[in-house]
Amino acid sequence: MQHPLASAVNAWYRENARDLPWRRDGFSAWGVLVSEFMLQQTPVARVIPYLERWLERWPSPRDLAAVPAGEAVREWANLGYPRRALWLHRAAEQITEVHGGVVPRDVESLLALKGVGDYTARAVAVFAYGDRHPVVDTNTRRVIARAVHGMGEPAPPSAPRDLGDMEALLSDDDIEARTFNAAAMELGAIVCLARSPRCAECPVRGLCRWVAAGAPAYAGPRKSIQKRYEGSxxxxxxxxxxxxxxxxxxxxxxxxxxxxxxxxxxxxxxxxxxxxxxxxxxxxxxxxx
DNA sequence: AAGCCGTGGCT
DNA sequence: TAGCCAAGGCT
Missing domain, CATH: 1.10.10 (Arc Repressor Mutant, subunit A)
Known part of the structure; x- marks a missing residue:
């Protein structure tokens, strides 16, 4: 009852998923929200110590909303993109004022929170609450580009197309769907890497259209180049x-x-x-x- | 809607 | 070395 690709990736995930804080049993919805803010454009390894300190200091949205925003910015320290700290503080205020201190569960309410976009809203609804939605991040987009579309890199992001692609792979079953949302990201993060994909270790190399096509170099439009940081x-x-x-x-x-x-x-x-x-x-x- | 927004590790 | 990249979102 499930797409063969999803079935195989899920089986691999059950054996190979990293033990990450936000995957622990009983990790709070607030913890998931904080982790997703921190993970925006920031590698997992850098996030973990910040996340643990943050949740120890502010175990609930109400705790964070009770301090000045500057405290959040200071605790954010060198994580980068300090606006995220400001927005997370603002989101904590919104959650406290509008949702009684409980992280909302529906995507629409989540999207109304400052700093929460298409990815983060669905990630919280799925990973914190177990609801069934497509979650698409840069890893998932790369996995789908290769395995499904036979392209070395994804086309420029398009929410309707990306979410549709993911929906087509998603089981009707909430638990299988949630697992695949996490598993596709995990595969992209540790096997289906952007620079040097480890196809020899990939559980779905036999189903991958990109591999079947001989792993052709990407020929589409170039991603806009990030400007030099030094002196910017x-x-x-x-x-x-x-x-x-x-x-x-x-x-x-x-x-x-x-x-x-x-x-x-x-x-x-x-x-x-x-x-x-x-x-x-x-x-x-x-x-x- | 393309450009902007930190920081650090990797090749 | 210098560029590339990292669980995006906002304007």
């Missing part, structure tokens, strides 16, 4: 944020001036951080919100 506005923002996190008193404009020589770029970065709500100007300097 993001770099300057990162320097300023590190200074704000380290300080327990306001950081003066003069201290910020010392962080970067180019005044125009520095001003742009600082103004951007203020506009984003990551920095707040006071009479004596800048502080976390």
């Amino acid at each position: 506005d993001r770099h300057v923002r990162g320097l300023i944020m590190a200074e704000l996190r380290a300080a327990d008193i306001p950081v003066t404009a003069q201290e910020i001036t010392r962080l970067w020589p180019d005044a125009a770029q520095r001003d742009r970065a600082l103004a951007g951080l203020v506009a984003d709500g990551l920095a707040v100007e006071t009479g004596s300097g800048y502080v976390l919100p």
Whole structure:
């Protein structure tokens, strides 16, 4: 009653899944939500210690909502993309105010939370609550591109198409569907790698259209290249944020001036951080919100 | 809707 | 080395 590909990947997953905190029995829905925020564009290995510290300090959305957003940003430390900390704090406030402190279960309510998009909403509904939805992340998209479409890399993301592709593979059974959502991601994360896929170890190499076609090189449109970090506005923002996190008193404009020589770029970065709500100007300097 | 948003590890 | 990449989302 299940797609052969899903059946085989699930069997592999049951034997080979990594033991990750959010897969432990009884891990809370809040814990799943926090983990998904942290995992956005950030590798699993870097997330784990941050996640454990975070949940020890704020075991529920209400606990996080009770402290200033700046505390969340400081605890976020070097995880990167500090807006995620701000948004997670905002989401905790929304959960506390609108949902009685309980992480919502339906995708629509989850999507209304700040910082929660198509992936994260479905990941929470499926992995925290066990409901049946397609969950598609970058790993799943790559697995489907190769195994189903015979392409070396996925086409640019398209939610309707990606979710439809996944839906076509998903069992009617909630548990099998949930397992496959996790298993497709896991396969992409540890076997069907972007750079050097380990096809020799792949449980579905015999079903893979890309392998059957001789693993042809990707010929589609190139992904837009990430701009160089060194010397970028993001770099300057990162320097300023590190200074704000380290300080327990306001950081003066003069201290910020010392962080970067180019005044125009520095001003742009600082103004951007203020506009984003990551920095707040006071009479004596800048502080976390 | 393309560009922007941190940080660090890997090749 | 320098680029590529990592459980995305927002504007």
